[in-house]
Structures are given as C-alpha cells and as structure tokens.
Amino acid sequence: MNPFYHRIYRVVRHIPKGRVATYGIIARLAGRPGAARTVGWALSALPEDNDVPWWRVINAAGRISFSGSDHSAVLQRALLLREGVRFAPGGAVNLGTYGWPAEAYDTAVASHKRAASTRRSRRLKGLRT
C-alpha cells in the first residue's frame, strides 16, 4: 500500500472522539495539500477490519458527501451522534465547534464553502442520469 494512504490513516486515527475533520485538513496534515480527493480514495479503500475512525472525516461544508441515501452515510451519522456530535437543522456539522484542529476552521468561511460541493453533486447527478 502506498505510504500516502498510511499517512492519511495515521492522521485520521489522531482525530479525537467527538470531533470531525475535513478531507482538506487531512490531506494537509498528511503532507499533500490539495489532495483532498485522494483522502476520499484512501478511505474508500479501507479494509473491513480497520481501526480508522473514517466516520470523523467529512467535507468542508460539514456534511456527509457521498450518497445521502447510502447505508454508509446513515451509519456515519449514527456513529457521530453516538460520540456527541450534533448536526445542524440543515444536516451539517458546525466545524467551528466540532472541527479538529479547531483553530483550522472558520465558521464564517464554512458557510461560503458549502456551496462548493453542490456543483459536484449536480454534475454527478447529471452524468448518471
């Protein structure tokens, strides 16, 4: 397995219980700023018997990106709720409160960033349709 993946997993393991981190932050801490997509790849490649708290990794909008109807997304929400992470009415996590490391997040820009992920979902939706 590539060392990048190992670094990513190592960083994810450092996320404390009850906290969440974004793909971008993970990529940055793993030494590859901008490689947020690769983080998603690494997590999707996780074996079943892993000790990586993948559910603590979410996107910059504070939401669970992949297929909201997918069972994995439901599981993720359940695991986070079990750890005390609350979801806002819109279904997003307040990164200013639960983000890790906390100083890396700015609630002001978070609301602006959430719009970014809408394009991909729309594009994917269009291609798959």
Added chain:
DNA sequence: GCCATGACGTTCC
C-alpha cells in the same frame, strides 16, 4: 501513457 472518474477544495462570477 493518455483519458475519465471520484467519500474534495478554492476561487471567481
């Protein structure tokens, strides 16, 4: 080796 794709992000309009 080029092209398309994806659990994403930042910037510009």
Added chain:
DNA sequence: GGGAACGCCATGG
C-alpha cells in the same frame, strides 16, 4: 447565497 470553472492526486480502463 448559488452556480460554474479549475486544480489537486491516485486509480482504473
């Protein structure tokens, strides 16, 4: 606040 374009890195065809 919402939408579109571009960038990023690794993988699979």
